[in-house]
Amino acid sequence: MQRRGSTAVESNTWGSVRERLRERGLRWTPQRRNLVEVLARTDGHITGAELVARCRVADSATTPSTVYRTLDVLEELGVLQHCHGVDGREEFHVMPASEHGHLFCKACGGTWDIDDAEASALLGALRDDRDFVADLSHLTVVGRCRQCAEVATRG
Amino acid sequence: MQRRGSTAVESNTWGSVRERLRERGLRWTPQRRNLVEVLARTDGHITGAELVARCRVADSATTPSTVYRTLDVLEELGVLQHCHGVDGREEFHVMPASEHGHLFCKACGGTWDIDDAEASALLGALRDDRDFVADLSHLTVVGRCRQCAEVATRG
DNA sequence: GGGGTTGATGCAACGAGTTGCATTTGCCAC
DNA sequence: GTGGCAAATGCAACTCGTTGCATCAACCCC
Numbered sequence A, B: 001m002q003r004r005g006s007t008a009v010e011s012n013t014w015g016s017v018r019e020r021l022r023e024r025g026l027r028w029t030p031q032r033r034n035l036v037e038v039l040a041r042t043d044g045h046i047t048g049a050e051l052v053a054r055c056r057v058a059d060s061a062t063t064p065s066t067v068y069r070t071l072d073v074l075e076e077l078g079v080l081q082h083c084h085g086v087d088g089r090e091e092f093h094v095m096p097a098s099e100h101g102h103l104f105c106k107a108c109g110g111t112w113d114i115d116d117a118e119a120s121a122l123l124g125a126l127r128d129d130r131d132f133v134a135d136l137s138h139l140t141v142v143g144r145c146r147q148c149a150e151v152a153t154r155g
Numbered sequence C: 001g002g003g004g005t006t007g008a009t010g011c012a013a014c015g016a017g018t019t020g021c022a023t024t025t026g027c028c029a030c
Numbered sequence D: 001g002t003g004g005c006a007a008a009t010g011c012a013a014c015t016c017g018t019t020g021c022a023t024c025a026a027c028c029c030c
Helices: A007-023 A030-040 A048-058 A064-077 A116-130 A146-151 B007-023 B030-040 B048-058 B064-077 B116-130 B146-151
Strands: A045-047 A080-084 A090-094 A101-105 A111-114 A140-144 B045-047 B080-084 B090-094 B101-105 B111-114 B140-144
Touching (some): A007 A030, A007 A064, A030 A048, A030 A064, A045 A048, A048 A090, A064 A080, A116 B140, A140 B116, B007 B030, B007 B064, B030 B048, B045 B048, B064 B080
Parallel strands (some): A101 A140, B101 B140
Antiparallel strands (some): A080 A090, B045 B090, B080 B090, B101 B111
């Protein structure tokens, strides 16, 4: 994993969510506030179900549909991004410092970030050869990390 | 999309499924036979739900749990591979001629295959720099294809 | 501060996929 | 052909996430 979480920047961004919603004619509700507070305390990756659970701690009446709909809105605002983990479950990246993809080890379950520089080899090739503009934030590369590759001869 | 479906090879492979199950002490049941027949008629990618639906055509008593469990077994046998599409839904690749990844255009929904040669830039870099052995069959690159990139200035 | 517009909520039902468990049945040995 | 063991099935219940719709309430205007 790489470094994450510059609290000063994050608190500014979360504080501005309300205004950014209003600019678009959207509303600031207790439920949204609750979710944003949970997100502000969250570092890195988290699943939708886990977010629902954490919202319920502060407000036991939290319903999944509201949380997921709000997450959609927040993604449009750019304060988070979703992708699908290896098991197909939704995963949210809170306030990505920069666009990045992921490495997932199917043996140990570990994850690592891939940044633009590392991915540029593939992404550049696709752009040049295919005119395909890839979205790094949706990229998850599944495989085996060094340690797990050493342990297992195969399978 | 690239060329697919060499019927001679496929019929041999499907024909051998029964024996390959028996070799492992697994059983050949009417339900499995039904699923294998559906798969033998299937070209390329298909979702789990669609497979359940097609199995029900021949056998209306088909239950999802049996289909999904059999798909797991067939994946272990190597006659198919699953991955997760952009929406997180399961997708199965029937009898991949070779290991390949995918390109998905989030604008038009089109998909294209990426073969080993194309992916080698990224996969090779990950192997060299990180000792991470990537699994091409699980690689889906999301982005925008040439036509959709041209149409949209942004967003 | 009060009213109206319309965006947001909560509910209920749904779809995809998974899992535990009792029952069935394929397959091997005799 | 028969019996027994273990694999496979089907059911029911569950999780995660989505959607349609009636109701509620944030926000803007006066």
